[in-house]
Amino acid sequence: MIGPSEGVSAMNIREITIKNALARTGIEGYDYCLNPYVGCSHGCRYCYAAFMKRFSGHSEAWGDFVDVKTNAAEVLRRQLRRIRGGTLLIGTVTDPYQPLEKRYCMTRECLSALVPSSLEVHILTRSPLIVRDTDILRELSHVEVGLSITTNREDMKEVFEPRAPSIASRVDALKTLHDAGLRTYAFVGPLLPMDPRTLASMIEGAADEVLIDRLNYAGRVAGLLRSSGLAPLMTMHRVRTAARELHDILTEKGIPVSILFS
Ligand code: SF4
Secondary structure (H helix, E strand, O other): OOOHHHOOOOOEEEEEOOOOOEEEOOOOOOOEEEOOEEOOOOOOOOOHHHHHHHHHOOOOOOOOEEEEEOOHHHHHHHHHOOOOOOEEEEOOOOOOOOOHHHHHOHHHHHHHHHOOOOOEEEEEEOOHHHHHHHHHHOOOOEEEEEEEOOOOOHHHHHHHOOOOOOHHHHHHHHHHHHHOOOEEEEEEOOOOOOOHHHHHHHHOOOOOEEEEOOOOOHHHHHHHHHHHOOHHHHOHHHHHHHHHHHHHHHHHOOOOEEEOOO
């Protein structure tokens, strides 16, 4: 167990070893994925990755356990000897910069292992902790760093992502990475209730590109939407309208933007 000062109180933490760090992925545009942890203490209410619990042997709720893959970097180095190139996404079913990363540095070690490789590295997080690794990120030959910025509204963040860092801190982190010369993107996914014009102003100057996606597993939060009274703000019509508005404002500002749903 770990103390509240590290932001992951009442958390079951296990150290595990693995045989493979890199895995093939079916995610469009990527050849490989890498997840230095199993589970995610951010515990977002809508998390699509909660299915991982079935494969982890944990009985705790999603968000209340994390397995730390302590040999991930060592295994990754071995696998990289056999890999010529391709695209890699770090953080497909966990947040690589969740609070435990401060203590374990698994993601940082994996990034170090990737420095000599020719893999094109993409990394996605909801945490400003990624700024700590700016030095290593800048050593990678091809890298793109993304911050999930799902709304401009901290009150919505509190409802859907109560344990994740503030929206303001994510925007600041994205700007810092951008100013450090890294290619950055904002992932507005899942799009939460927002003011598109305010969000566009926040992102401007911090992201080279913006991707917008919808809530893909609405069933997970159906009860929350009903009890919080937010269901009318999350209808497909409202989400499509907000996505289109955000798209058009960003386009006017000259920021490349894609909507990932129809
Ligand atoms: S940060 Fe990502 S992986 Fe972690 S709980 Fe939230 S959506 Fe899931």
